[in-house]
Amino acid sequence: MIGALTAAQAMVAATARLRAAGVPDPARDARVLLAHAARIEASRVTLIAPEELSPEIAERYDQLIALRAIRIPVSHLLGEREFYGRRFRVSRDVLDPRPETEILIEAALSEPFDHLLDLGVGSGCILITLLAERTSASGVGTDLSEAACLQASANAVQHQVQSRAEILQSDWFGNIDGQYDLIVSNPPYISLSEMEELSPEVREHEPRMALTDEGDGLGAYRRIAAGVPDFLMPGGRLLVEIGPTQGPDVAALFQAAGLAHTRIIPDLDGRDRVVFARMPQ
Template sequence: MTGAQTAAQAMVAATARLRAAGVDDPARDARLLLAHAARIEASRVTLIAPEELSPDIAERYDQLISLRAIRVPVSHLLGERAFYGRRFRVSRDVLDPRPETEALIEAALSEPFDHVLDLGVGSGCILITLLAERISASGIGVDLSEAACLQASANAVQHEVQGRVEIRASDWFASVDGLFDLIVANPPYISLTEMDELSPEVREHEPRLALTDENDGLDAYRRIAADAPDFLTPGGRILVEIGPTQAADVSALFDATGLSDIRVIPDLDGRDRVVGARMPG
């Protein structure tokens, strides 16, 4: 991308580079990254399409496209990802917020709650969204990763819920006290044998700790199911995101620890996505 190019020409060239690199939606990514390089909203890219790119924008764009071509995720290049109508700061220290997780948000918001615990808080997208939607609620988010705790804390400030949230480092429930009427989690559920099937964007650029238990993908659910009853109020709910083949196994784990009202909730694509259960009253 050298010499004077219009924005449109630069996007065409960038799209070709990304397509050759095996990127799924090269035209979309080329557009988003041009907007980022030019520091404009993506909706305004069409307006600058006939204009020549300044050397500094062209250089920034070239660097971004080069990184995307080696499969660095767009969200990491932009530094943020949209989730449930809000934008969350992300990095390679946390799992990218994903649209499928919005099924967990919808399930959580279907009933009232006052005090929520998010196990494996990551970017904070689940906990912060729930607190932003329920302004009377408070919550605790825990994560084994100190870097994730810092990212979640920053997002809490950005979305102005920091006065109602506490983020702390903890190995699941180890540093948690008190009772909650809602526990949520999106734990590492990819089995070790499935890791090689992931896209390079996920496998090489997202934290392995948040992706896999290095086993069968169920270790986190075993620990969560074993301890959750000690931290739920009578009638309190637990909602966990799952892989699409894990509904029966996770439901059985919850049933074995005395939780009731177990149900499986699909995502918008119809795949099993969330298992919910309740502490008997």
């Protein structure tokens, strides 16, 4: 256990411990976890740096660092992850919200929408963010995982959109009715052959069914392409997140399904990130 050290000394020791365990950016994680152990904002860690940690905080910090050293994700230790300026509760039952997905949010918000469908809702970060940003819209989120549906429902309540959000357990379009002017999805797109290349944080601690289709990584897009013509209004938009090499294949699937105006939207690093398509009028 980290002894009677100052906060600064404890952070130095924790950083060294995480670095030895192969954790990326150990200093950042040591700082964030100290703030969590001390129950303060991360921006205030500098203020307590000269102070000796209380035994309670030191023990809590030691436990957090020990868990991070075996590659438990920081978000799971904190119980939340920030996304598009809001904090979402997360657990090992849902995919961690990621900054790259904000590209899909920006694309979705570039045009008006009233009725939204989010396929594979997970934590609810996409559905809830879009409803929070468009207060006149309503939406449905589906997920095959009951635990994910419960997590999304809790986040909808936290962000006060529950009256406009319906969360359904469904295998893609299986339990869906009606039509929508915007359909979005961040489906499992990692191929089986790529799974071993993932970091331990992702491979061992995020839900496998949210990561891979156990095939070539395009299975979810085939399901979406097959079903979307029955649920997307004329002129409605489809936006899906993709892996950086999948843009042309996913665009081709959507074109073959009768969608038009397909285009690939890059992320801030210039990698293909979102495929857009529109239902012809």
